[in-house]
Amino acid sequence: MLVLNDVARQYNNKAAVSAVSLTVDRGSFVGVIGRSGAGKSTLLRMINRLVDPTAGTIAFDDIDVTRLSGKALRDWRARCAMIFQQFNLVGRLDVLTNVLMGRLNKVSTPRALLRLWSEEDRAIALSALEQFDIAGLAAQRADSLSGGQQQRVAIARALVQEPDVILADEPIASLDPRNTKVVMDALLRINKHYGITVMCNLHSLELARGYCDRLIGMSAGRVVFDGAPELLTDDV
Ligand code: ADP
Ligand code: ADP
Numbered sequence: 001m002l003v004l005n006d007v008a009r010q011y012n013n014k015a016a017v018s019a020v021s022l023t024v025d026r027g028s029f030v031g032v033i034g035r036s037g038a039g040k041s042t043l044l045r046m047i048n049r050l051v052d053p054t055a056g057t058i059a060f061d062d063i064d065v066t067r068l069s070g071k072a073l074r075d076w077r078a079r080c081a082m083i084f085q086q087f088n089l090v091g092r093l094d095v096l097t098n099v100l101m102g103r104l105n106k107v108s109t110p111r112a113l114l115r116l117w118s119e120e121d122r123a124i125a126l127s128a129l130e131q132f133d134i135a136g137l138a139a140q141r142a143d144s145l146s147g148g149q150q151q152r153v154a155i156a157r158a159l160v161q162e163p164d165v166i167l168a169d170e171p172i173a174s175l176d177p178r179n180t181k182v183v184m185d186a187l188l189r190i191n192k193h194y195g196i197t198v199m200c201n202l203h204s205l206e207l208a209r210g211y212c213d214r215l216i217g218m219s220a221g222r223v224v225f226d227g228a229p230e231l232l233t234d235d236v
Helices: 040-047 070-079 095-106 109-114 119-131 147-160 177-194 205-211
Strands: 002-011 014-024 029-033 055-060 080-083 165-169 197-202 214-219 222-227
Touching (some): 029 040, 029 177, 205 214
Parallel strands (some): 165 197
């Protein structure tokens, strides 16, 4: 269980996120919605400490996420995979190698440094690609793929990390409607099939309603709605 208590972040004395307290149950699919600048991205990034909170605490089970550093912080980041709007693949590397990057924390350091992947690692990566119908692209350069394909590779990379939580920051903002569905379906599959908690920033309330079992509405850095999607009537 992920527990945020009075979490805040300021940039140059200006609040990006203010006094956010919430509990995210294991296995839930939470949509964070709100206009651009509402603080959604800052909120997600504080959870895996890409951004440090200026106040408050974040805890996951018995881990005090806000106090982690060094190896403990790297271990935590491996447990909460991040998905970005711009996919963040290594474009000049092939798809399978990009997915294998998600296994870096699973293999011994010398093997990771030498990129000596075992047959088992390769099989796991390939199986992740198969689940999202892109195994046929394994040998292609990542930058030769469409946006929807690249985001599925990013999701496969997150999956082989075997995370507890996936933090998806506007994962479909660069995609057309067809790829939007493919990518959201992939996130839903991970959530339902593996029980991985998903927190997903979205602009579209309609889309959030279709996929999430709980919505958090943000406005000007604050939580202005928190509940079941069907309870949210107005645009936030
Ligand atoms: P989006 O949330 O639309 O995906 P970003 O996360 O890149 O876009 O940025 C969100 C907001 O934060 C934008 O309004 C952007 O101008 C602002 N922002 C991002 N980085 C900085 C920065 N280094 N300095 C000031 N504002 C920033
Ligand atoms: P959202 O994801 O909802 O678009 P953000 O979390 O990106 O919102 O931004 C919240 C606020 O924090 C905005 O006012 C934005 O300009 C500001 N902000 C975000 N990142 C930075 C940054 N790196 N430096 C300065 N201001 C930032």
